[in-house]
Amino acid sequence: MTKSKAKSKLKNSNFIKPSSRYSKVTYPPVKATNYIRRLYYWTLDQACAPYADWFIGFYSFLESIVIPLPTDPLLIARATAHPKKSLWVSFYVTLTSVLGGVAGYFVGFYFWESFSPFVYAYLFSKETFDLVVSGVHDSTFLFVFLGAFSPLPFKAFTLSAGSMSLPLLPFTLGCLLGRSIRFFTLGVLIFLFGDKIRKFIDKRLEMIFGVGGALVFIALVIKIGWF
Numbered sequence: 001m002t003k004s005k006a007k008s009k010l011k012n013s014n015f016i017k018p019s020s021r022y023s024k025v026t027y028p029p030v031k032a033t034n035y036i037r038r039l040y041y042w043t044l045d046q047a048c049a050p051y052a053d054w055f056i057g058f059y060s061f062l063e064s065i066v067i068p069l070p071t072d073p074l075l076i077a078r079a080t081a082h083p084k085k086s087l088w089v090s091f092y093v094t095l096t097s098v099l100g101g102v103a104g105y106f107v108g109f110y111f112w113e114s115f116s117p118f119v120y121a122y123l124f125s126k127e128t129f130d131l132v133v134s135g136v137h138d139s140t141f142l143f144v145f146l147g148a149f150s151p152l153p154f155k156a157f158t159l160s161a162g163s164m165s166l167p168l169l170p171f172t173l174g175c176l177l178g179r180s181i182r183f184f185t186l187g188v189l190i191f192l193f194g195d196k197i198r199k200f201i202d203k204r205l206e207m208i209f210g211v212g213g214a215l216v217f218i219a220l221v222i223k224i225g226w227f
Contacts, residue, residue: 015032022045040201046077047080058096060075061096064097064101075090080201083191083194086186086194087187091184097154101154102171108158112159119155124153124155149178
């Protein structure tokens, strides 16, 4: 978008200029009613903030224990804002996630009886817990590795592993390998194709949100059992 077009849009009261308080990027004007794109540019700007690394690391730590939403979108936002630092972002997100997983293990080990009602009410269902437990078989490492890599709630694996008193060493190694593959896959892709990925998201943001929203809706319908 040329500067003249951007200025003409800003003169229109229907358009606003997204904040770039922390980012060095000048974002194009957007419609005031386009909340998805405004949120997108705000997230990219916050991903450049001085506290961004601390926030994402803290979020990743808690996501392994109690936070229901995954860390991946924050990692993508932070790495996309600085593609050359994406491998470093993947490293510390992996580290904090594994540390959170170990903390979750001990929460499950010592406090499962008192903590489980909260877990079933707000984090994941008892059916999910039973499904996770049924997959242990004889390999703690494989059990935790699949949980750390798959889209299933990682906290279901960390808490259940502690509640079952699974061996801590293979648990930690499974966390480390699974989370490393998951987060470094994103980091490497952004490191190699960061500009292309960002341009793709910029151009098709609304479509991506629409598809993502549809998938979330379908997942909720299946979970609630409407059909």
